[in-house]
Amino acid sequence: MFYLFLAYSTIWAAIAAYIAILGRRQKELKKELNELKQWCSEDYFQVR
Amino acid sequence: MISVIRDALIIAGKDIVSELKSKQTVGMMVIFSILVIMIFSFAFDPVDRIIRNVIPGLIWVITIFSGILGLNRSFVSEFENSCLSGLRLAPVDPVSIYLGKAAANFIFVSIVQLFSVPLLFILFDYKLKGSFIWLLAIIFVGTFGFIIIGTFLAGLAANAKNSEMLLPLLLLPLLSPLVIAAVQATRVVIENESFGEAISWIRLMAGYDLLFTAVCILLFEYILEDT
Amino acid sequence: MRLCSKYIDKALFYVLVIFFPIILYLVFVWSPIEKVMGPAQKIFYFHVGCAWVAFLAFFIVGIYSVWSLIRPNINSFITAGVSAEIGVLFTSIALVTGMIWGKTSWNTWWSWEPRLVTTGILWFIYVAYLFIRKMDGPWQKISKLSSVFGIVGCLNVPIVFMATRWWNTKLHPIVFGEGKNETGGGLDPEMLLTLVFSLLTITLLYVFLMRKGVEIERMRMVVKNCKNEIMNKLTIRED
Amino acid sequence: MLEIKNLTKVISRRPIIKNVSLTLNDGEIMAVLGPNGAGKSTLFKCVAGLLKPTNGEIMIDGKKLKTGSVSAKKRIGFLGHDSFLYSNMTPVENLMFYGKLYRVNDLENKIERLLKETGLFLFKDVPVGSFSKGMVQKLAIARVLLPEPEILLLDEPHSGLDQSAVLFLNRYILDRKKTGKSVLFISHDLNAVYGLADRAVVLKNGKIVEASGEGGWENLDRLKTWYEQAVAG
Numbered sequence: 001m002f003y004l005f006l007a008y009s010t011i012w013a014a015i016a017a018y019i020a021i022l023g024r025r026q027k028e029l030k031k032e033l034n035e036l037k038q039w040c041s042e043d044y045f046q047v048r
Numbered sequence: 049m050i051s052v053i054r055d056a057l058i059i060a061g062k063d064i065v066s067e068l069k070s071k072q073t074v075g076m077m078v079i080f081s082i083l084v085i086m087i088f089s090f091a092f093d094p095v096d097r098i099i100r101n102v103i104p105g106l107i108w109v110i111t112i113f114s115g116i117l118g119l120n121r122s123f124v125s126e127f128e129n130s131c132l133s134g135l136r137l138a139p140v141d142p143v144s145i146y147l148g149k150a151a152a153n154f155i156f157v158s159i160v161q162l163f164s165v166p167l168l169f170i171l172f173d174y175k176l177k178g179s180f181i182w183l184l185a186i187i188f189v190g191t192f193g194f195i196i197i198g199t200f201l202a203g204l205a206a207n208a209k210n211s212e213m214l215l216p217l218l219l220l221p222l223l224s225p226l227v228i229a230a231v232q233a234t235r236v237v238i239e240n241e242s243f244g245e246a247i248s249w250i251r252l253m254a255g256y257d258l259l260f261t262a263v264c265i266l267l268f269e270y271i272l273e274d275t
Numbered sequence: 276m277r278l279c280s281k282y283i284d285k286a287l288f289y290v291l292v293i294f295f296p297i298i299l300y301l302v303f304v305w306s307p308i309e310k311v312m313g314p315a316q317k318i319f320y321f322h323v324g325c326a327w328v329a330f331l332a333f334f335i336v337g338i339y340s341v342w343s344l345i346r347p348n349i350n351s352f353i354t355a356g357v358s359a360e361i362g363v364l365f366t367s368i369a370l371v372t373g374m375i376w377g378k379t380s381w382n383t384w385w386s387w388e389p390r391l392v393t394t395g396i397l398w399f400i401y402v403a404y405l406f407i408r409k410m411d412g413p414w415q416k417i418s419k420l421s422s423v424f425g426i427v428g429c430l431n432v433p434i435v436f437m438a439t440r441w442w443n444t445k446l447h448p449i450v451f452g453e454g455k456n457e458t459g460g461g462l463d464p465e466m467l468l469t470l471v472f473s474l475l476t477i478t479l480l481y482v483f484l485m486r487k488g489v490e491i492e493r494m495r496m497v498v499k500n501c502k503n504e505i506m507n508k509l510t511i512r513e514d
Numbered sequence: 515m516l517e518i519k520n521l522t523k524v525i526s527r528r529p530i531i532k533n534v535s536l537t538l539n540d541g542e543i544m545a546v547l548g549p550n551g552a553g554k555s556t557l558f559k560c561v562a563g564l565l566k567p568t569n570g571e572i573m574i575d576g577k578k579l580k581t582g583s584v585s586a587k588k589r590i591g592f593l594g595h596d597s598f599l600y601s602n603m604t605p606v607e608n609l610m611f612y613g614k615l616y617r618v619n620d621l622e623n624k625i626e627r628l629l630k631e632t633g634l635f636l637f638k639d640v641p642v643g644s645f646s647k648g649m650v651q652k653l654a655i656a657r658v659l660l661p662e663p664e665i666l667l668l669d670e671p672h673s674g675l676d677q678s679a680v681l682f683l684n685r686y687i688l689d690r691k692k693t694g695k696s697v698l699f700i701s702h703d704l705n706a707v708y709g710l711a712d713r714a715v716v717l718k719n720g721k722i723v724e725a726s727g728e729g730g731w732e733n734l735d736r737l738k739t740w741y742e743q744a745v746a747g
Contacts, residue, residue: 003318003375003376003378003379004317004318006375007318007321007322007371007372007375007376008318008321010368010371010372010375011321011325011368011372014364014367014368014371015364015368015480018361018364018484019484022484022487022488022491025491025495026487026490026491026494029491029494029495029498030494032498033494033497033498033501036498036501036502036505055615058611058614058615059615062600062603062607062611065603065607066600066602066603066607069602069603069641070602125600128600128601129596129597129598129599129600129601130594130596130598131598131599131600133564133594133596133598134598134599134612134657135615136563136564137562137563137564137587137590137592137598138587138612138615138616139584139585139587139588139615139616139617140584140587140615141584197427200427201424201427204407204420204423204424207410207412207416207420208407208410209410209411214406214407217399217402217403217406218403218406218407218424220399221396221399221400221403221428221431222400222427222428222431224396224435224438225431225434225435225437225438225439228438228439228442229438232442248441249441252434252437252438252441255434256434259430259434260427260430263426263427263430264427267344267423267426267427270344270419270420270422270423271419271420271423273419273566274416274564274565274566413525413526414526500527503526503527503528504527506528507527507528
């Protein structure tokens with residue numbers, strides 16, 4: 001019984017950890033994208 | 049076809065000539081393999097009979113670890129002065145570059161084995177019970193497969209900055225079936241007079257060699273190609 | 276098209292939300308307890324599922340590797356990478372559960388059993404593949420190198436399995452039967468149903484993670500391109 | 515005849531060469547000029563076959579050049595920034611190696627002649643690794659000239675050369691012109707361009723901004739003002 005719970009808790013922990021990593025990556029990228037959008041909209045880059 | 053082999057021989061010849069001048073790579077490989085034997089005899093008491101069980105494996109440990117040293121050099125040296133670009137510009141099929149490099153590496157590793165394997169037998173006072181020819185055949189087939197896949201991955205890893213660390217990482221997992229087969233076959237031939245059991249292992253190694261020779265020849269041009 | 280894929284994502288998510296309690300119920304309550312091995316046998320359902328997805332993910336890496344050599348494009352490059360990453364996750368799970376399984380049934384954490392060894396080698400190949408993808412350079416180059424390695428690695432896996440099986444039977448023949456699972460005998464219909472259901476669920480989880488991962492990696496590409504564009508503009512201004 | 519048609523090369527989303535078209539007739543010497551980072555070297559690498567163009571075509575004698583085709587590689591000689599020489603081997607060994615790969619006939623005599631002409635004959639048994647930059651450049655030129663390619667692509671051939679070697683190279687190039695073979699070269703040295711080239715193009719930011727007419731220039735100052743205007747404009 002102990003091993004059964006050990007096994008299933010590792011499975012859930014691993015999957016949850018991976019989903020958490022994915023979520024964090026997405027959040028970071030979204031933030032970066034927003035920053036970039038602000039940068040791009042400034043006319044500093046538009047003027048040639 | 050003939051020109052591919054001719055070019056491969058020219059390239060292999062170049063590698064061998066430049067190795068003959070410096071003798072650095074092969075020399076270091078030989079010394080390294082002897083050191084590995086030393087370390088192993090410290091790790092396992094040589095007086096104990098247990099050591100005899102690891103000798104078939106030891107042959108392949110020496111081959112692979114000292115071989116990796118040489119494989120690392122074989123493509124990294126081509127990146128100096130962008131010589132690889134020079135080869136790619138020459139009217140040469142990429143396959144010849146691969147085969148030439150592989151042939152040179154095979155010769156280097158064979159030279160190392162020529163020194164280290166007899167030394168292994170002498171140092172541990174080990175006697176070959178089986179047939180010598182079959183042992184040679186097994187070493188040939190196993191080393192061939194090792195060089196085929198090793199040269200290929202050395203070319204691949206050479207693109208990275210940390211190639212000398214990347215190569216073993218790429219190579220060892222792919223070598224695992226070859227190592228299993230080679231060690232088992234060697235054990236059978238060394239310890240028994242009959243080599244019947246070794247044949248299926250040799251067949252596995254031969255299959256591995258053929259498959260990966262074909263695949264590596266097919267795929268090598270992608271490794272060389274710049275974007 | 277975009278809208279459609281959003282709906283697929285949502286549908287997958289809800290299906291998974293519904294499926295997970297069901298599969299847990301099936302595994303822990305509904306399926307019978309195996310006589311010889313006791314409740315620990317229930318590890319088997321997820322262990323097999325994860326191992327199956329691990330090999331499936333690697334197979335998909337192989338297919339996309341071939342495809343991106345024939346026709347280099349960024350999408351197959353991204354898909355192969357994400358599949359490899361998820362593959363590492365499921366290979367790790369399969370390995371750990373396999374070890375726990377081994378502890379319960381053979382009382383050793385690791386046995387040199389062909390399936391376990393093959394999964395272990397697979398894990399190393401995956402990790403090496405991800406290391407190649409971490410190399411710096413334009414994506415076209417990385418795509419070529421990693422694809423080449425993906426193909427070679429993919430071909431290697433069945434050979435590893437074959438070699439370890441022969442090796443194993445030589446060492447201690449017929450310790451475990453060649454049956455579908457190591458429990459020896461066949462499966463009860465309830466067990467089979469639970470197994471099939473858990474396979475389905477984990478495969479769906481894989482598909483879901485794939486879609487999410489691909490979406491994120493695409494976003495990363497967009498960010499990278501955006502940055503490059505800004506750099507281009509800056510360098511032109513400097514001239 | 516070498517034709518470059520609408521060549522575009524993009525490296526990690528950054529266009530290095532934009533829609534460049536060029537025609538190099540037989541027996542013509544053309545100079546490619548331009549500021550640093552204009553994409554000159556990349557253009558040469560594309561033509562030589564080291565880089566795959568993103569778009570566009572390269573044709574030799576009206577036939578499309580496929581990257582990696584063995585017969586085409588034999589007709590092009592490329593001198594790059596790097597020497598492509600093995601530093602632990604001697605000049606003779608290096609040249610022998612490349613000569614064999616290019617299937618050069620009468621190899622030994624040719625190597626001897628080239629080494630004498632470039633003034634490296636005394637050092638023929640010294641490993642290239644101990645050479646100075648100028649000597650390496652001479653040997654690299656010898657390597658390119660050895661198989662007598664029909665089209666020469668020289669990326670800054672005069673850099674690091676002493677006066678006699680420059681004279682040798684210029685004389686060689688002009689000799690070859692008479693036999694109807696063509697040369698494309700990059701140079702920052704307008705003197706050399708004035709002395710050698712029939713035509714010149716100016717590359718800037720990956721585009722050809724100016725191309726001179728045939729027949730060269732009346733004098734060096736004309737060329738200088740023409741180049742400065744092209745770069746500024």
